[in-house]
Amino acid sequence: MNHHFFKHWILMIPLLWPCLKVAETLKAEKAQRAVPPPGRAKRGWVWNQFVVPEEMDTVQHVGRLRSELDNGNNSFQYKLLGTGAGSFSIDERTGDIFAIQKLDREEQSLYILRAQVIDTTNGKAVEPESEFVIRVSDINDNEPRFLDEPYEAIVPEMSPEGTFVIKVTANDADDPTTGYHARLLYNLERGQPYFSVEPTTGVIRISSKMDRELQDTYCVIIQAKDMLGQPGALSGTTTVSIKLSDINDNKPIFKESFYRFSISESAPSGTSIGKIMAYDDDIGENAEMEYSIEDDDSKTFDIIIDNETQEGIVILQKEVDFEQQSHYGIRAKVKNYHVDEELAPAHVNASTTYIKVQVEDEDEPPVFLLPYYIFEIPEGKPYGTIIGTVSAIDPDRRQSPMRYSLTGSKMFDINGNGTIITTNLLDREVSAWYNLSVTATETYNVQQISSVHVYVQVFNINDNAPEFSQFYETYVCENAESGKTIQIISAIDRDESIEDHHFYFNHSMEDANNSSFMLIDNQGNMILLRNKTKGYLAKIGE
DSSP: HHHHHHHHHHHHHHHGGGGGGGGGGGHHHHHHOOOOOOOSTTTTTTEOEEEETOOOOOEEEEEEETTTTSSSSSSSEEEEEEEEGEEEEEOOOOOOOEOOOOOOOOTSEEEEEEEEEEEETTTSSSSSOOOEEEEEEESSSSOOTTTOOOOEEETTTTTTTEEEEEEEOOOOOOOOTTTTTTOOOEEEEEEEEEEOOOOOOOOOEEOSOOOTOOOOOOEEEEEEESSSTTTTTOEEEEEEEEEEEEESSOOEESSSSSEEEEEETTTOOOOOEEEEEOSSOOOGGGOOEEEEEOTTTTEEEEEEEETTEEEEEEEEESSTTTOOOOEEEEEEEEEHHHHHTTTTTTTOOOEEEEEEEEOOOOOOOOESSSSSEEEEEETTTTTTTEEEOOOOOOOOOOOEEEEOOOOOTTTTEEOOSSSSEESOOTTTTTTTTEEEEEEEESSSOOOEEEEEEEEEEEEOOOSSSOOSOOOOOOOOOOOOOOOEEEEEEEEEOOSOOOSSSEEEEEEGGGGGOOOOOOEESSSSEEEEOOOOSSSEEEEEEE
């Protein structure tokens, strides 16, 4: 008896084990321990392994449950008990079990029921109540599903063949141990020839280089089939959005090969002349560029960049003059800020464009030939003496004649050709310098005027006689000794001299023979007068 039980227990293990889900392992193990093997059980129950296919629309016979004590006299009554008993029915007389509802293995793969048999003649249980298991067998009724949708991936453009993009994974709810119901194969439905998918792993790889500037986004469709793609297999699809990230594989190129701008000659330094624009098929940092001026030795122009629009703004770096140069030809260069050193030799280079700048003529004010004038004239010259001539010209091409006017002193006047003359006698001792202002006005446009400073220096001539520095009235005692100094006399001269004035003194004509006094030179501009006994006159000279 024990040997028979052990033998059938060993045979049932491989039949029951595959049907158990991980989540139901403990419950299943308990059920297995309670299920007797086919044939005579210890307590008299007899049944085979119960298996019913899922998704069957008709009533299905599952198997027969009976007691060994049942001799067919129809006095035994069989009953099903347990949580899942509502999905099944039992013929109370024969013990035949039927599935009366459509079963879904993916919802419940095992039903653990209890069996009871009663002798209707006395109402007593014939056998002890026991548990048994009904296993729901799998059919391939679930298609593969991609549970991690949506799939998105980013890969650099121009990536080589074989570059990993993304891995997609489908899930099949069918029993993986039943045939090939959950064995999947992946197939690329859309995305050739740029992508491929590994059939067993779902790994998507690059199969051909792609240029983001031609197309930056790809929609790839992946299909997963169960049963290894055999006839009757179910399938599911997913969409993978693949974006190409940019690499710096394009050089900036000017939109125009020639630009023409104009600038007024009166424009100050820093004036914007115009804008130039280069475009770069790359994006982001790879499209950032810088401009520069080539072939401009005069350093007249410069280019700054508008960081928002990436335009190059041509500016005037120093003022221009139409009369000196009426047009300029310069070349502008553009290149990327950030250059991939590996790509630079073959792909990323600078490009250039030609710019012609026309200088526009403006009506400019007169220009004096000198920034200021200094003239010299001796004092005492008669009225109408010419001091000098100032001259202004019209810098414009029409060369307007000039009218001159003078301010600063009524001692001078100016005529139509810029000649300054005196209108009064000049005295250096009254004023040695005159600060004048001469204004030139264009005849064709009286709004255009300019002024210049004129400085006139009056030279000295010896037109002033020496003078005694004061009136002298000298006294001497009547008994004064001979040779006694009685007065020191000094003189001045109002004229200007490079060297110090030197005066000589002598007696006046009426006192020339007067020997009571004498004059002594004191080696300067002073004379000592001695021994005065009566009135005395002295003369002074240079």
